[in-house]
Amino acid sequence: MKRKLDFSKLGFGTGMIHAGQEPDPSYGALATPIYQTSTFCFDTAEEGGEIFSGERAGYAYTRGGNPTTTALEQKLSILEGGEAAIATASGMGAVGGALLAYAKAGDHILRGRCIYSCTEHVFRENLSKFNIEVTSADFSDLEAVAGGIKENTKLLYFESMSNPMMELSDIREISRIAHDRGIKVVVDNTFTPPPEIRPLSLGADLVVHSTTKYINGHGDAIGGAIIGAKEELDPIRSGITTKLLGTTPSPFNSYLVLRGMQTMELRMQRHCENGFAIASFLEGNPHVKRVYYPGLSSSPQHALAERMMKGNYGGILAFELKDGIRGMKAFDACKKLLNSFTIPSIAVSLGDPGTLVEHAASMTHGAVPAEEREREGITDALIRVSAGLEDKEDLLADFRAAFSVLD
Ligand SMILES: Cc1ncc(COP(=O)(O)O)c(C=O)c1O
Known part of the structure; x- marks a missing residue:
């Protein structure tokens, strides 16, 4: 023993x-x-x-x-x-x-x-x-x-x-x-x-x-x-x-x-790494209005994140698309983007081995009263991402390809 x-x-x-x-x-x-x-x-x-x-x-x-x-x-x-x-x-x-x-x-x-x-x-x-x-x-x-x-x-x-x-x-x-x-x-x-x-x-x-x-x-x-x-x-x-x-x-x-x-330590490292990489990609994309991820140095909460998370900023993030992309309503632009991913799955939940993407206003937060959703900033343009454990380069290539349908 x-x-x-x-x-x-x-x-x-x-x-x-x-x-x-x-x-x-x-x-x-x-x-x-x-x-x-x-x-x-x-x-x-x-x-x-x-x-x-x-x-x-x-x-x-x-x-x-x-x-x-x-x-x-x-x-x-x-x-x-x-x-x-x-x-x-x-x-x-x-x-x-x-x-x-x-x-x-x-x-x-x-x-x-x-x-x-x-x-x-x-x-x-x-x-x-x-x-x-x-x-x-x-x-x-x-x-x-x-x-x-x-x-x-x-x-x-x-x-x-x-x-x-x-x-x-x-x-x-x-x-x-x-x-x-x-x-x-x-x-x-x-x-x-x-x-x-x-x-x-x-x-x-x-x-x-x-x-x-x-x-x-x-x-x-x-x-x-x-x-x-x-x-x-x-x-x-x-x-x-x-x-x-x-x-x-x-x-x-x-x-x-x-x-x-038993594998949590290794998994969390990779989730954090992939989350940061996707957030950084999104921050530089011309179709993205705002990225919600306190690990980015541009986040108003970055100092608090540094203090509490010490570099492990997590694998989950959200972003908002810009208004009026190709004359589309925000919800339609989100649907077009979500339907264009090939590696991420369109699914709620988070922390899976595979990357998951979802439209919060119509999925996880669809049951929240509309006025409350609006007050919280959960707009029709918001997409939530749970970065999985895939190879970072594959994920970034897939995000690049999916976003190209909005050009
Ligand atoms: C922050 C948070 N708390 C609690 C829950 C509920 O967990 P479960 O679905 O395991 O009941 C969820 C589910 O998505 C969640 O995101």
């Missing part, structure tokens, strides 16, 4: 390979087995009672816990530098669990202005049914955050980098503002997982992820995670998300995400 490793003293790549993955006690399997079982049997009735009461460690029923999922949770906690993690069946399961943990009837949540459309829907439609008040603020503006806090504010919720406008929030300063007032901070770090941004180290109380994206990285499993201090997560695990609302992942999906995470 391997010796226990101290991941606080080891690098990110080593942690992503070894964390959670002890050789299996049954036969010494080095790759974590998929415990594809709904229930676990006990040697004796006494043992069953003790496991159920928590007196003895063990598994009873996969909705409450499963060894493959435990291995994934250990790796997820090392990923973000948290004490513990809860794996969920989807990113939305993680978002819901974190929100229900902190907010009750009569409370107020201040949320980021520009967030993923399903999360926006939960805030707008679902939480109001529980008499939880939600307002939004521009989280790239610290004064707007402080000004949006009310007497009954219990939670600040925002995305480390907003979807789809790529706006960064200063997590350290926002956490300071919140904690001075006894308010909790939850950050959705799906767009900028480590090594890009580490919200817990900057003061956030909980991090949520859609592991569907970069963390799994292979586009073949839906999953989510909530990561933070054990005392914050225990009530979510036993009383809210996992056990009672049943957001448990399948053991097979836990295995897929666990496997995907």
